[in-house]
Every structure is written in C-alpha cells, then in structure tokens.
Amino acid sequence: MTDAADLERRYSRLLAWYPAAFRREHEAEMLGVLMDIARDGQQRVGLADATNLVKAALTMRLRIPASAPHTVIAAIRLMYTGAAVSLACWISTVASEPSVRAAMVRAAAARWPLMLVHITAVEAALPLIVVGWLWLAWANGRGHHGARIALVSYFSLVTLILPWMLSIGAAVYAPADLISLAVLWLVMLSAIVLIFNKRSEPYYRPA
Amino acid sequence: MAQRAMQETTFLILTALADSSQHGYGIMTAVQEISHGRVRMRAGTLYAALDRLSDEGMVAVDREEIVGNRLRRYYRLTPAGTKQLAAEATRLHANAIAALSRLKLAEGMAT
Numbered sequence: 402m403t404d405a406a407d408l409e410r411r412y413s414r415l416l417a418w419y420p421a422a423f424r425r426e427h428e429a430e431m432l433g434v435l436m437d438i439a440r441d442g443q444q445r446v447g448l449a450d451a452t453n454l455v456k457a458a459l460t461m462r463l464r465i466p467a468s469a470p471h472t473v474i475a476a477i478r479l480m481y482t483g484a485a486v487s488l489a490c491w492i493s494t495v496a497s498e499p500s501v502r503a504a505m506v507r508a509a510a511a512r513w514p515l516m517l518v519h520i521t522a523v524e525a526a527l528p529l530i531v532v533g534w535l536w537l538a539w540a541n542g543r544g545h546h547g548a549r550i551a552l553v554s555y556f557s558l559v560t561l562i563l564p565w566m567l568s569i570g571a572a573v574y575a576p577a578d579l580i581s582l583a584v585l586w587l588v589m590l591s592a593i594v595l596i597f598n599k600r601s602e603p604y605y606r607p608a
Numbered sequence: 609m610a611q612r613a614m615q616e617t618t619f620l621i622l623t624a625l626a627d628s629s630q631h632g633y634g635i636m637t638a639v640q641e642i643s644h645g646r647v648r649m650r651a652g653t654l655y656a657a658l659d660r661l662s663d664e665g666m667v668a669v670d671r672e673e674i675v676g677n678r679l680r681r682y683y684r685l686t687p688a689g690t691k692q693l694a695a696e697a698t699r700l701h702a703n704a705i706a707a708l709s710r711l712k713l714a715e716g717m718a719t
Contacts, residue, residue: 427655433633433678434651450650464656467663585658 405446410434411446418458463535465542473604476595477538480552483588484534491580494520530547541596546605549596556589614696617657622666622685622693629684631672632658658683666692695718 412435416428435450460606465477498520504518533555540548561583597602614622624630624638624648639649661667666689670682683694 412631422661423655429679430681431651432657433675434636434654434676437633438651450652453650453652455652457656459657460656467660511664526659534701583703 403437404442405439405514407444408439408446412454415451415454416458418455420458423461428496430451442551453599461544463539467545468604469542469544470600472595472601473541473544474597476592476601478540479588479592479595480534480538480541483585483592484531485529486581486585487527487534488586491531493525494524494527544606549605552589552593552596556593558590559586576600612697614692616647617649617653618661618666619693619696619700620645620649621654621657622689623663623669623697625685625689626693629682631673631680631682635683661689665689 409432411430413428414458416424416431419428463481465474469477502517504512536553537548537555540551563586596605620639620642621635624635630638630687632651635658636649636651636654639647643679658667662669667683668686668688670684672682
C-alpha cells in the first residue's frame with residue numbers, strides 16, 4: 402500500500418467519529434483537503450490534526466441544530482448544565498472519598514458498611530448519569546419524541562429515589578452535595594417545562 | 609436585542625469568501641493570509657464551521673468540481689452572510705477607532 406493510500410485510510414478512520422449525515426455531506430471533500438495539505442511521503446496523521454478532527458467530530462455530535470426553537474435550545478443548554486454539574490459531583494466525590502472514609506470510620510463505625518456501599522454506588526452511577534444527560538441533550542436536539550419521554554421518566558425516577566437516598570445516607574452528604582442535588586432536580590424540572598412548551602411541540606416527531 | 613459578537617473563526621471564514629467563492633483548501637489559505645499567519649485553521653474546525661454556517665444560511669455551496677479524482681466544493685456568501693459580515697466589520701471598525709482615539713488621548717495626557 403502506498404504512503405498516500407495509508408494516510409487516507411487513517412484519515413477515513415478519524416472521520417468515522419463524525420455523525421453519518423455530516424459524513425455523507427462532507428467526507429469526500431474533507432478527505433480531499435486533508436490529502437492536499439499532507440506533506441509528501443506523510444504516512445501518519447499528526448497529533449494536532451487528529452485531536453482537531455476528533456474534537457470537531459464531538460462538537461458536531463453535540464451541536465444544537467439551528468432549526469431548533471428557542472425553548473428547545475434553552476432546554477438542551479440546561480441538559481448540558483446537568484451533565485457539567487454531575488461531572489463536578491463525581492470529581493468532588495472521588496476526590497473527597499479518603500477524607501469521608503476516615504471521618505465515617507471515626508464517627509459512625511457501625512453504619513460504615515452501608516455508607517461504603519452508598520458512596521461506591523454514587524461513584525459508579527455518576528459517570529453513567531453524565532452520559533445520560535449528554536444522550537438526552539443529543540436526542541432532544543434531534544427532535545426525537547422518545548427523548549422527551551426519557552427525560553420525564555428520568556425526572557420521575559430521581560424524584561422518587563431522592564428522598565430515599567437522603568434518608569439512608571444523609572450523614573455522608575455535605576451541604577455542597579445537597580445543593581448540587583437540588584440544582585440537578587431544578588434543572589430537570591425546568592428542561593421538562595421547556596420541552597413541553599407549545600413552541601417546542603412542532604419540533605418533536607413521533608419515534 | 610443587541611447582536612452577539614461573531615467568533616473570530618466565523619469572521620475569518622466569511623471574510624475569506626467576501627470577494628469570491630472558495631473551496632476548503634482555498635479558505636484555509638485565505639484565512640492564514642488575512643490573519644497574517646496568526647490563524648492556521650485546521651480541516652476539522654473549518655468543516656464544523658462551514659456546516660454550521662450553511663445551517664444558519666450564511667454560506668451556500670456555489671459549485672462542485674472533480675480535480676484529480678477528488679471532490680472540490682466551492683462555497684460562497686449568501687446575502688444574509690454578506691449582511692452579517694458587513695455589520696460585524698463595522699462594529700469592529702468602530703471599536704478599533706474608539707480604542708485608538710482613547711490611546712492617543714492617553715498618550716497626550718502622559719506627555
């Protein structure tokens with residue numbers, strides 16, 4: 402295989418990160434441009450180019466379509482806020498775990514195993530919650546009717562689980578955790594109000 | 609409502625298309641020239657911006673050519689894109705004049 406064919410194959414692999422609709426529209430011309438700017442004999446994709454392509458591909462996947470009504474755009478921004486707050490919660494939970502463990506062992510040794518299960522569950526669930534928020538933002542941005550149902554189901558689940566979580570683990574929550582939970586709950590509620598607004602209605606189509 | 613300031617990437621792409629239609633590689637070269645080598649736009653950034661600008665009705669495909677078995681697509685400014693670029697250039701020009709005149713005033717006070 403020639404150097405050029407090798408390089409083109411590597412670029413094609415990176416372009417696979419882009420959404421299918423974007424690839425149908427731009428893949429051939431992008432490959433042309435990438436090969437035009439490649440150096441003679443270049444076989445590998447430079448780190449800066451690879452990073453730029455992957456970053457642009459992720460941006461394309463998360464971009465809010467220009468055709469979305471303002472209410473849907475605002476709701477999607479709230480969902481990204483939800484993802485950011487969940488990520489911040491996860492980082493703070495992981496970072497503060499050693500000190501929380503030490504404090505729990507000293508203060509409530511008898512309840513420690515239950516608390517350990519609780520903290521581990523929170524640490525494992527938060528990355529999934531971040532992915533969930535991003536998926537909700539993506540699916541609502543594309544006007545999938547099922548995405549609205551998914552957000553309502555998620556909100557109902559959190560509303561039902563939250564009092565139980567707080568009752569069994571109240572001792573391990575710092576005020577910042579409680580504020581974050583309250584913010585997430587309000588973010589969800591606001592997003593639901595926006596996506597069920599009458600201005601959002603025409604944007605959604607049945608699955 | 610006041611118009612939000614345009615991102616520099618958008619401004620440079622629209623400027624590159626202001627006098628004639630260009631294909632992707634041509635836009636990248638023009639952006640480097642316009643910014644005096646300061647901005648080197650990569651393909652990922654360019655095509656993400658072109659896709660967004662097409663969605664927003666600021667640029668459109670002018671024509672397509674096949675050169676050496678490769679697709680070459682030319683983009684042009686739409687009337688909406690021309691209007692937005694003119695408004696942004698006027699805004700930046702007014703800001704630059706205000707900054708320069710205040711700097712001259714400050715220099716005058718310092719001497």
